[in-house]
Amino acid sequence: AQSVAQPEDQVNVAEGNPLTVKCTYSVSGNPYLFWYVQYPNRGLQFLLKYITGDNLVKGSYGFEAEFNKSQTSFHLKKPSALVSDSALYFCAVSGAAGNKLTFGGGTRVLVKP
Amino acid sequence: DGGITQSPKYLFRKEGQNVTLSCEQNLNHDAMYWYRQDPGQGLRLIYYSQIVNDFQKGDIAEGYSVSREKKESFPLTVTSAQKNPTAFYLCASSIPQRFEAFFGQGTRLTVV
Numbered sequence: 001a002q003s004v005a006q007p008e009d010q011v012n013v014a015e016g017n018p019l020t021v022k023c024t025y026s027v028s029g030n031p032y033l034f035w036y037v038q039y040p041n042r043g044l045q046f047l048l049k050y051i052t053g054d055n056l057v058k059g060s061y062g063f064e065a066e067f068n069k070s071q072t073s074f075h076l077k078k079p080s081a082l083v084s085d086s087a088l089y090f091c092a093v094s095g096a097a098g099n100k101l102t103f104g105g106g107t108r109v110l111v112k113p
Numbered sequence: 114d115g116g117i118t119q120s121p122k123y124l125f126r127k128e129g130q131n132v133t134l135s136c137e138q139n140l141n142h143d144a145m146y147w148y149r150q151d152p153g154q155g156l157r158l159i160y161y162s163q164i165v166n167d168f169q170k171g172d173i174a175e176g177y178s179v180s181r182e183k184k185e186s187f188p189l190t191v192t193s194a195q196k197n198p199t200a201f202y203l204c205a206s207s208i209p210q211r212f213e214a215f216f217g218q219g220t221r222l223t224v225v
Contacts, residue, residue: 009153032212043117043203043216044156051212090155094212100146100171101205101214105155 002027004093004104012110019081021107023074023091032094033074034101035065037087044090050074061085081111116140119204119217125225126191126198134189134220136204142215143208145187149173150201150219159202162187191222199224 003026013019025031032051036044048059055067065076074091091104117138126132136145144163148156158171162181176195181187187206191198201221205214 004155006155034213036216041201041219041221043119043218044205046213046215049213100158100161102158103148103156105153 002093002095002102004091004102006089006091006104006107008107009105010108010110012112013081015083015111015113016080019076019078019085019109019111021076021089021091021109023076023104024072025074025091025093026072027093027095029095031072031074032096033065033067034092034094035059035063035074035076036090036092038090038106039087047076047089081109083111083113085109086111117204117206117215117217119202119220121220122218124220124222126222127225129193131190131192132222134191134202134204134222136187136189136217138185138187138204138206138215138217140206140215141184141208142206143184144206144214145181146205146207146214147171147177147179147187147189148203148205150203156203159189198222 005024034049035047038044050057050067058064088106090106092101120135146161147159157173160179162168178190203219204217207214
């Protein structure tokens with residue numbers, strides 16, 4: 001069975017500081033990894049994905065994520081956080097193309113001015 | 114505009130009633146999914162369908178039913194057997210070549 005862990009329920013960061021949201025995963029075979037963001041009462045918006053290739057993946061709105069196979073991690077990062085980045089962030093994994101996604105519990109990010 | 118449309122945005126259900134949530138996509142995606150989101154929790158998979166006329170149970174299928182008669186439509190029925198249906202329901206679709214799933218805006222179901 002595949003699983004995702006987001007160890008932090010909430011991350012607080014000052015505007016302009018670096019932002020990191022942690023994610024570890026467990027899956028059979030090669031992982032397909034994703035980050036999504038959710039604003040209140042809205043659906044999920046796709047941020048970025050890792051399928052293969054470069055371990056550092058760049059996505060929307062200045063976000064990036066680093067795939068670390070030995071640590072089975074896929075942490076989301078942003079060099080300089082904005083107040084508008086305050087939202088709920090989900091990490092997800094799939095064990096094969098087209099297979100179902102398994103989501104982590106989500107991490108709420110609060111960026112303070 | 115291409116996308117996934119969920120309706121209604123808000124839905125109220127009386128105890129013992131069945132209700133159906135609509136999900137329509139014009140992205141020509143083969144796969145469609147239904148997730149349930151509860152406050153403070155992640156998304157849990159209810160049902161998914163990878164092709165028309167076929168669907169599989171997810172992790173929390175009890176008390177729910179689906180159909181996939183058309184590629185663009187994947188309605189979810191919340192039956193009276195679902196003991197705690199109040200939640201935010203999200204529909205998604207994907208194609209294998211793109212890997213990522215695209216989500217609708219969600220339906221908030223409340224039992225009154």
